[in-house]
Amino acid sequence: MKTPPPNNRPQIGGVWWPALVAAAVKLLLIPSYRSTDFEVHRHWLALTHSLPLSQWYSDATSEWTLDYPPFFAYFEKFLSFFASKVDPTMADVHRGLNYASPPAILFQRLSVILSDVVLVYASHRLTKGGNFGCAQRLLIWCLVIWSPGLLIVDHMHFQYNGFLLGILLLSISFLEEGRDLIGGFVFAVLLCFKHLFAVAAPVYFVYLFRHYCNGGLVKGFARLVVMGSAVLAVFAAAYGPFWYYGQIQQVLHRMFPFGRGLCHAYWAPNFWVFYIILDKCLAFSLVKLGFDIQAPTASFTGGLVGDSSPFAVLPTITPLITFVTVILAISPCLVKAWRNPQPKMVSKWISYAYTCGFLFGWHVHEKASLHFVIPLAATSLRSAEDARHYFYLSIVSCYSLFPLLFEAQEYPIKVVLLLLHSLVMFFGFSSIFPRSISTTATAVKGGRDNNNKQETPTFYIGWFGKFYLLGLLCIEIWGQFLHRIVFGDRFPFLPLMMISIYSAIGMMYSWIWQLRMISLSH
Numbered sequence: 001m002k003t004p005p006p007n008n009r010p011q012i013g014g015v016w017w018p019a020l021v022a023a024a025v026k027l028l029l030i031p032s033y034r035s036t037d038f039e040v041h042r043h044w045l046a047l048t049h050s051l052p053l054s055q056w057y058s059d060a061t062s063e064w065t066l067d068y069p070p071f072f073a074y075f076e077k078f079l080s081f082f083a084s085k086v087d088p089t090m091a092d093v094h095r096g097l098n099y100a101s102p103p104a105i106l107f108q109r110l111s112v113i114l115s116d117v118v119l120v121y122a123s124h125r126l127t128k129g130g131n132f133g134c135a136q137r138l139l140i141w142c143l144v145i146w147s148p149g150l151l152i153v154d155h156m157h158f159q160y161n162g163f164l165l166g167i168l169l170l171s172i173s174f175l176e177e178g179r180d181l182i183g184g185f186v187f188a189v190l191l192c193f194k195h196l197f198a199v200a201a202p203v204y205f206v207y208l209f210r211h212y213c214n215g216g217l218v219k220g221f222a223r224l225v226v227m228g229s230a231v232l233a234v235f236a237a238a239y240g241p242f243w244y245y246g247q248i249q250q251v252l253h254r255m256f257p258f259g260r261g262l263c264h265a266y267w268a269p270n271f272w273v274f275y276i277i278l279d280k281c282l283a284f285s286l287v288k289l290g291f292d293i294q295a296p297t298a299s300f301t302g303g304l305v306g307d308s309s310p311f312a313v314l315p316t317i318t319p320l321i322t323f324v325t326v327i328l329a330i331s332p333c334l335v336k337a338w339r340n341p342q343p344k345m346v347s348k349w350i351s352y353a354y355t356c357g358f359l360f361g362w363h364v365h366e367k368a369s370l371h372f373v374i375p376l377a378a379t380s381l382r383s384a385e386d387a388r389h390y391f392y393l394s395i396v397s398c399y400s401l402f403p404l405l406f407e408a409q410e411y412p413i414k415v416v417l418l419l420l421h422s423l424v425m426f427f428g429f430s431s432i433f434p435r436s437i438s439t440t441a442t443a444v445k446g447g448r449d450n451n452n453k454q455e456t457p458t459f460y461i462g463w464f465g466k467f468y469l470l471g472l473l474c475i476e477i478w479g480q481f482l483h484r485i486v487f488g489d490r491f492p493f494l495p496l497m498m499i500s501i502y503s504a505i506g507m508m509y510s511w512i513w514q515l516r517m518i519s520l521s522h
Contacts (some may be wrong), residue, residue: 049080118166180212199357211341269503283312396506
């Protein structure tokens with residue numbers, strides 16, 4: 001009697017145990033450090049609860065004005081119904097700023113934890129199809145749900161990236177199944193929650209136009225109308241009320257504040273780091289040579305959000321320049337999507353687009369690396385080379401977020417989170433891609449067997465990876481211990497600058513690797 005084959009279909013219950021472990025860790029992090037983003041979202045919650053919709057995007061009660069798309073404002077409005085019951089003061093925009101009572105802290109922390117249900121379900125759905133085994137699905141769930149970057153940004157620093165990335169993964173899962181209409185619809189919903197995800201919109205447009213709107217002129221046009229109608233319906237639901245009140249211009253002004261400058265307060269580790277450093281080096285060199293040039297200051301590393309765009313020597317970068325640069329960087333991916341729109345490549349194309357936006361975009365936040373690190377987790381098991389790339393990238397991404405938590409009591413937490421994540425990846429990838437040798441031919445010579453052996457693809461950390469990761473360790477030791485010994489209180493910006501530059505090297509390597517893999521794909 002033959003033993004029936006094991007049921008390899010993913011069960012929804014299987015994803016909940018890593019989710020529960022993550023929830024337990026998130027509950028322990030409730031008393032940890034909170035950034036000003038905590039007050040930002042508390043104020044938005046109070047603003048949407050206390051004021052009529054027509055005033056949401058014009059109110060200036062606080063400096064933390066509402067600058068997310070309408071669906072996120074509606075989300076804050078939804079939370080405010082419950083917040084007003086827990087602590088009425090936290091939902092009252094007229095009762096002062098920087099309010100953080102114990103009930104308010106607990107409510108907002110729990111709201112982030114509960115909203116991560118979307119990410120958990122999306123992780124399950126993304127691994128529902130394909131040829132994933134049980135161990136592979138479990139590893140992907142752990143990489144996504146236990147992401148140290150998400151824990152740092154959402155559950156310590158405080159934001160709501162988890163459920164937004166969950167919506168992105170849901171959209172990708174539908175596209176990979178060939179359900180293009182609902183995949184495009186879900187992406188439109190995501191854009192109305194957070195417009196920064198629009199970097200991948202060109203990929204969605206080209207892919208859906210070629211893959212969904214095909215089948216001849218009449219059928220293709222009909223599908224284009226259906227898809228366009230679905231997307232327009234989403235945007236009408238989001239922006240329609242503000243159009244009615246004549247607030248559209250104000251909404252767009254708040255959503256696209258180009259006056260904030262090229263770089264964020266802490267340099268995101270992207271291409272513009274090298275541009276800024278080159279400008280500073282050229283300026284100081286020319287000053288030493290006697291040229292009448294204004295020597296650059298450390299404004300880029302001052303830690304303030306503002307216009308930090310002027311350069312001493314190199315041309316000033318404008319939002320238009322960054323936009324064109326991002327489009328040019330994405331173009332190889334768009335060409336591939338146009339010529340051969342394959343559902344299996346969607347996740348890699350979308351991740352590559354977000355990588356381009358991170359590296360070449362305007363006023364990029366370091367937290368935006370999550371936009372491509374999380375989706376790439378789902379493709380990390382396609383080959384040993386994908387696994388190696390993800391191993392390096394996720395470590396660099398997490399380490400680049402360390403400056404967000406600058407208080408001493410959080411230092412052990414972020415280090416432990418990164419180390420545990422690295423161990424999960426190392427042992428997980430090693431088990432999926434073990435070093436094994438298969439014999440292809442055997443010959444007997446001189447009384448001994450000579451085997452022609454061929455190694456199967458395996459996960460390993462090569463010399464480049466070991467060298468680069470050792471460099472990360474050296475950068476951290478310098479910033480935490482040696483900088484004070486050598487320089488004392490001088491050059492306070494240097495440790496942050498070193499983290500940004502060194503992490504940017506890793507990010508550029510990831511971009512080049514992704515570009516190469518996309519170019520070689522068929």
